[in-house]
Amino acid sequence: MSNNNKSSKESINDVVNRLRHNRKQVSSPHNTNSDDNVKADTVNLGGRTSQRASKKTQPPKATERSRIVNQIVKQLLFGELTQGQALKELRINVLGLKQDVYARLVDVSRKTLSDIENDRGNYKTDILNKVFKPFGLKVGLIPSSSSMLNSLLDNN
DSSP states (O other), X not given: OHHHHHHXXXXXXXXXXXXXHXXXXXXXXXXXXXXXXXXXXXXXXXXXXXXXXXXXXXXXXHHHHHHHHHHHHHHHHTTSSOHHHHHHHHIIIIIOBOHHHHHXXXXXXXXXXXXXXXXXXXXXXXXXXXXXXXXXXXXXXXXXXXXXXXXXXXXX
């Protein structure tokens, strides 16, 4: 059993090391606005299918990840997805990680991650920020009216 735990921890460490390595490589001079530079661009799973949610699909390229993150965030802002649905979509479609691997990566229990993804429970902001951090997102206030949100977005 300790060997199984050791191999699980090593695979998490591999993922973390790849994330750190890619964060250094992705920095480019044409991304001047840090708010527009989505943190998900730093993710590269290096083709390790043993940790992917689906063994049949390859992880998306950095530009595709950015597009997917933006699309999911837009759906979340306009109330088309719940917070839990957005997190699940991000975890699967951007990182391609299984729940248990992602939970260890962000240092929460698999049950907590499952509860959040299924919109169960009432978690504190610090826990929610932990699970959204790999995507460059954090919990905050947004307008409840889509017309107000559209107005804010049109002015920028």
